[in-house]
Amino acid sequence: SICRFPGYWLWSKVIHNLADIGYDPTNLVTLGYDWRLTPQFLEERDGYFTQLKFYTEFLRKKHGKKVALLTHSMGANYVMFFLRWVTENAG
Secondary structure: OHHHOOOHHHHHHHHHHHHHOOOOOOOOOOOOOOOOOOHHHHHHHHOHHHHHHHHHHHHHHHHOOOOOOOOOOOHHHHHHHHHHHHHHHOO
């Protein structure tokens, strides 16, 4: 069921619209974060960017298609940090 996604209350409209064009729990992942933490501490404490890298690579390999990262509000800053982090630290 599509309601298994964390943060569903915030993303419900987006998820429903994505479902209308073919996305489902096999090709859509949500990854919430603790917005109170700095990006560095989020990675240190939760391995957040390591997880995001894993899911991005997994979906790319599983479906053989490009992966889109959708953000909201402060999430854009965290994704920008992630893109820099993955380039500098993870190869």
